[in-house]
Amino acid sequence: MDEKQLQDDLKKRLTKKLAALFASYLFQPEDMENLLKWKPMVLMLGNYSSGKSTLINELVGQDIQRTGQAPTDDSFTVITEVSDQEGARSVPGATVINDEEMPFVGLKAYGERLIAHFEMKLIDNAPALSNLAIIDSPGMLDSVTEKNRDYDYEGVIGELAKLADLVVLMFDPHKAGTIKETYDAIRTVLPMSAMEDRIIFVMSRIDECDNPGDLVRSYGTLCWNLSQMTGRKDMPRIFLTFSPTLAREQEVHGLRIDERQELKEKILATPKLRLSHILQDVDRQINALQLTIEAMATFSAQGRRLARKGLSVALAVSLFLFFFLDIFVQRFAGFPETSFLASLLSGEVVARLLLLPVAGFMLPLFGLGLFLSQWQIPRLAKRHAAQPEGLMELDTPYRKGVWLKVRERVVELIRATRLRDLLFARHRRNLAKIDRFLTRDMQEYYGKIR
Ligand SMILES: Nc1nc2c(ncn2[C@@H]2O[C@H](COP(=O)(O)OP(=O)(O)OP(=O)(O)O)[C@@H](O)[C@H]2O)c(=O)[nH]1
Ligand SMILES: [Mg+2]
The missing domain is CATH 3.40.50.300 (P-loop containing nucleotide triphosphate hydrolases)
Known part of the structure; x- marks a missing residue:
């Protein structure tokens, strides 16, 4: 393969495997594309x-x-x-x-x-x-x-x-x-x-x-x-x-x-350096993406921990409310005619009787959702947006250099994160994808220009 072909091939592979990922972390596609264009x-x-x-x-x-x-x-x-x-x-x-x-x-x-x-x-x-x-x-x-x-x-x-x-x-x-x-x-x-x-x-x-x-x-x-x-x-x-x-x-x-x-x-002799420069630049861009995702993964993990803690409390309250509303309301208020549990034990399920206890069960969960999305997660986001370095280990000068280039983007991503993104984001899986690209695809190209 000559240099031009290698360049085109790399461009295709990057687009296929990583372009969507770059975009989802707010990287401008042009940054990468421009590196791979022209002479x-x-x-x-x-x-x-x-x-x-x-x-x-x-x-x-x-x-x-x-x-x-x-x-x-x-x-x-x-x-x-x-x-x-x-x-x-x-x-x-x-x-x-x-x-x-x-x-x-x-x-x-x-x-x-x-x-x-x-x-x-x-x-x-x-x-x-x-x-x-x-x-x-x-x-x-x-x-x-x-x-x-x-x-x-x-x-x-x-x-x-x-x-x-x-x-x-x-x-x-x-x-x-x-x-x-x-x-x-x-x-x-x-x-x-x-x-x-x-x-x-x-x-x-x-x-x-x-x-x-x-x-x-x-x-x-x-x-x-x-x-x-x-x-x-x-x-x-x-x-x-x-x-x-x-x-x-x-x-x-x-x-x-x-x-x-x-x-x-x-x-x-500059043309001789072109391919190795392209690989270096692509490597740097991928490292920048990697660092961005690492930061977001830590942020998400902290958010999920808060959510999990909240959930265990909320579930306990939910269960309590379920039985409380099912049994005690019936007993003390005499309404409805029998509790859901009793109907269940007698072998005849009356779905209507579920209404009140299930409402009671859901209430703490809704409360938790509100509490997390309106209060806890924004607070966490605010803290990390002010000091995003806390999310990262910047132990080498190289990582520090890359970090300077992505810091603003991480802050922007953190600010834009909603509870749902935080719960369902798949940062770790994305990191694994990048890892595969770096260890397999990139090494293959380095091998070709050696
Ligand atoms: N004696 C001598 N004169 C030179 C040399 N290189 C350039 N010059 C003269 O220095 C002047 C400036 O050269 P340019 O090539 O126009 O410089 P430039 O860096 O392109 O300047 P700008 O376009 O204004 O930024 C010209 O009059 C050249 O003829 C040199 O090695 N020796
Ligand atoms: Mg000139």
Whole structure:
């Protein structure tokens, strides 16, 4: 099976076995579907004028993207090879974002303003992009001094980073990481959206450093800024590169530092990672569902325990009332003519006589239902909605990470739970289903890509 087939097969199996389950726990089906759509993608991010568009033109071997010294690009551009007979062309944002075959439907939420800043360029003669798309992005700005964007830029790069198999984050020696949007992106957006090992850092335009000392200082500044932004002590690899056609000399101050080729190879090898990324992402989604159900299972179990306790008391009262109303009312009030029990013993059952005792029997049960649904369960729900962590054991950093993504959903589910859902929900059975999928189906796919 080739990669495309595996991808389609996995999609079918997921839909068949888990789609309904995802939906019943309020997961958006698009979250999963978008992961399984279309081609491998590389997202280029970075400061304005850091050389993103220059590198893309070089990768593609054509001058597709405009380049320039001031902030040049204010649009997201998806670039890939044309696959139909219609030839090279540009496709407007509205068409791309509304196309259900493509993974960008999630961007609809960002409104008209974004659509005006989004397009797709389908190009000829770019074999490197037959199974790869590169997304060029507007350079990051210091929004304190520069004009504010008119759409939620961070939200958009977060969505795109979720879809990307590789995020290339570019800097240049002139602005080694002090840009406000870059800071926010690295600090908050990327860790939520992209896996750490899918981000690579690049310092480009190093030929513009005046001397080796200047280069070392810029590199040091970037490292320091990155550690401030990521909060990590270990430094990720930073590719040091420059454009061979733009640099005045081909060896930067005789230092022979040039990782351009390696960087390009890494970017173009992205399709190889696609399947394992899909499996990782699917795994993460399933884990999120699993954690959600675990929380709901604990909540339900507590609710059922309350119901059981209530039921044993209510049943005792019910039995008492049954006999009380049957025997004592007859005896003391002389009505009706005989008790049901007596009629039963004499071998002649008079159903009419059941009326009063059964009413007495039912009363406590109704009372219990009311008490549970109007008082006890809402109270339990309120307590857990305020502090849903109490439902879970968050013993590993991984579980904690997943939990952050599902917490809101769990709260919503708890708030929406009625007594009936709580009594009849089958969370444990659902967990077993997921377990089976993880241990059988997913392992099978991991085996296939190994
Ligand atoms: N000397 C030199 N100039 C470069 C290099 N890479 C890019 N440039 C120049 O730097 C300027 C900015 O490059 P772009 O590729 O437009 O940068 P960008 O990151 O796309 O910028 P925005 O689209 O504004 O975010 C252009 O004038 C390029 O010609 C390089 O490695 N060396
Ligand atoms: Mg650009």
